[in-house]
Amino acid sequence: MLGSNIETPEIAILGGGIGGLAAAAFLRRAGLRSMVYEQAPALKEVGAGLVVAPNAARLLRRLGVMEALLRGAVxxxxxxxxxxxxxxxxxxxxxxxxxxxxxxxxxxxTVHRAELLEVIRSAVPEETVRLGNRCTTLDLGGERPSLRFADGEVVEADIVIGADGVHSVVRGAIAEPRPxxxxxxxxxxxxxxxxxxxxxxxxxxxxxxxxxxxxxxxxxxxxxxxxxxxxxxxxxxxxxxxxxxxxxxxxxxxxxxxxxxxxxxxxxxxxxxxxxxxxxRAPLPRWSRGPVTLLGDAAHPMFPFFAQGAAQAIEDAAVLSRCLAEEPADPARALRRYEALRLPRTTRLQAVSHARSDINHxxxxxxxxxxxxxxxxxxxxxxxxxxxxxxxxxxxxxxxxxx
Incomplete structure (x- = not known):
């Protein structure tokens, strides 16, 4: 059962990295509100550079952030x-x-990861990002998914998006543990x-x-x-x-x-x-369970040999927002569609990225x-x-x- 207004579901996004913020930005573009919960006390991207290939660039342009990105991009x-x-x-x-x-x-x-994060962040209202919120458990036993945070706070939502990376808390509630x-x-x-x-x-x-x-x-x-x-x-x-x-x-x-x-x-x-x-990590057979789903590295971590990790998270965000916008009253159905659209492509990229290490070496x-x-x-x-x-x-x- 959804919350008080099925046309405007409450959406919780765990993870304020590139994928999580892209999801928030595309959802806002589609007319849906979300709240991003990030465990770090400040939004930042560690690491260094990444490649923004045409498939990612066209989506960043669609978000209206390309002009800002080009100030630092090469x-x-x-x-x-x-x-x-x-x-x-x-x-x-x-x-x-x-x-x-x-x-x-x-x-x-090519861009610095922190610069890409910042330009995507500019497309998300500041008040919809909560920092210093580390989710410890996800409970799917009630009418709505329930998130418990390290400080004891409990938050319910109609839809939960796990953009919380390779050590995802959300993934553990969806898929069988695979070391x-x-x-x-x-x-x-x-x-x-x-x-x-x-x-x-x-x-x-x-x-x-x-x-x-x-x-x-x-x-x-x-x-x-x-x-x-x-x-x-x-x-x-x-x-x-x-x-x-x-x-x-x-x-x-x-x-x-x-x-x-x-x-x-x-x-x-x-x-x-x-x-x-x-x-x-082997590809997951599924990403979603009811009104809960995965995005980016939480769903499909891949070797970086095709430089597509961030791009695939941005693609996920664009598809997910469209699916939810078209069926806001039935999130489980919308998320099944999202998974069906995205899983074959990301699985293929995981496979070719894996094979490239042998070829290069x-x-x-x-x-x-x-x-x-x-x-x-x-x-x-x-x-x-x-x-x-x-x-x-x-x-x-x-x-x-x-x-």
């Missing part, structure tokens, strides 16, 4: 620039300066001040250096004030899954010993890196040479069109037409 001229680990030989590169807009109607950008498997990989993240970065790293390019058991990606962010580094390497068993665990530059350098000296110099110029384990030899040769035969910008051309409005219209 528009990429070159993407998927694969380089050989030992000498920097360019194996392939894509012209994004003209190709993206021609194919998909939007450019590709994460250790992937055997760890990730390093670091920022290099732009005035300390070599010129090759300051280009408006997303560059991927690939080699045995490792790869490293770099691109400029924050209007060129920084260069973002993210690297992947074999990991020991003692790492934690955390955005805030730190490593040392020496540990980072050791992983890339013997690589092209230019890359080594770039790492050496970095600020203190973060380091964390990549845990492997081949040891030198016949398979590696065949992979390198294939770069000249394939066009990633076109081959990944199923990712970048996606528009929730088009997808939902097609679903309706199909009956």
């Amino acid at each position: 528009r990429l001229d070159v993407g998927w620039e694969f380089r050989r680990w030992q000498d920097g030989t360019v194996l392939s590169a894509e012209d994004l300066a003209t190709g993206c807009e021609r194919l998909y109607g939007e450019h590709t950008y 994460a498997a250790f992937s055997g990989l760890c990730a390093f993240r670091a920022l290099v001040p732009g005035d300390r970065a070599p010129s090759f790293a300051r280009r408006h390019a997303q560059t991927l250096w690939i080699g045995p058991n490792h790869h490293l990606v770099h691109y400029p962010i924050s209007a060129g004030r920084f260069v973002n580094l993210v690297a992947f390497a074999p990991a020991g068993e003692d790492l934690v899954e955390s955005w805030t665990a730190q490593a040392t530059i020496e540990e980072f350098l050791l992983e890339f010993d013997g690589w092209d000296p230019r890359l080594v110099d770039l790492i050496r110029a970095a600020e203190t890196p973060g380091r964390w384990a990549l845990l492997d 081949l040891p030198d030899g016949p398979e590696q040479r065949a992979r390198d040769a294939s770069f000249t035969e394939n066009d990633p910008l076109v081959a990944n069109g199923w990712i970048y051309e996606y528009d929730p409005d088009v997808a939902m219209a097609a679903e309706t037409a199909a009956g």
Whole structure:
């Protein structure tokens, strides 16, 4: 049973990250009110850079926040620039300066995560975000879902959206517990001040250096004030899954010993890196239970090898808001539709992201040479069109037409 007015359900969103705030923003755009509960005392995004591909850019434009985003975003001229680990030989590169807009109607950008969070936050009324509210339990036994917070407060809602990340409280009330498997990989993240970065790293390019058991990606962010580094390497068993665990530059350098000296110099110029384990999670068979659902990493955590984590959370938010706006009086039905629309796509992205780690990390030899040769035969910008051309409005219209 819904609350006092079935046309304006009370919607609680757990998590004030990119996905949670995007959900609040798209719900507001659809004429629905929500309250965001974030456990941190301030809205912030740890980590560093991310890629805003055309599928995310068109949705941010729809929210009316692109102008603000472009103040700090870097528009990429070159993407998927694969380089050989030992000498920097360019194996392939894509012209994004003209190709993206021609194919998909939007450019590709790189941004600092905190800058993206802030521009999405600008589309959400300040009074609808409550900070310092850590949810400890979700009870589905009453007429309406009930949220209990660490300070003892209990909040009921007609609809609950779990945008609370990989350690989601909401997920535990929906799906059978599935322990994460250790992937055997760890990730390093670091920022290099732009005035300390070599010129090759300051280009408006997303560059991927690939080699045995490792790869490293770099691109400029924050209007060129920084260069973002993210690297992947074999990991020991003692790492934690955390955005805030730190490593040392020496540990980072050791992983890339013997690589092209230019890359080594770039790492050496970095600020203190973060380091964390990549845990492997199988796709969930379902995201929703009655009037409760999941969004973003809580629903479909994925390896970052296609740079689509934030984009998929934003897509989730756009589809979810449309489903709820069209059936506000029957949230369970609306959420089943949302799940049916989104789960196949995100499951596919989880699979291709998982497979990419093996491809990028081949040891030198016949398979590696065949992979390198294939770069000249394939066009990633076109081959990944199923990712970048996606528009929730088009997808939902097609679903309706199909009956």
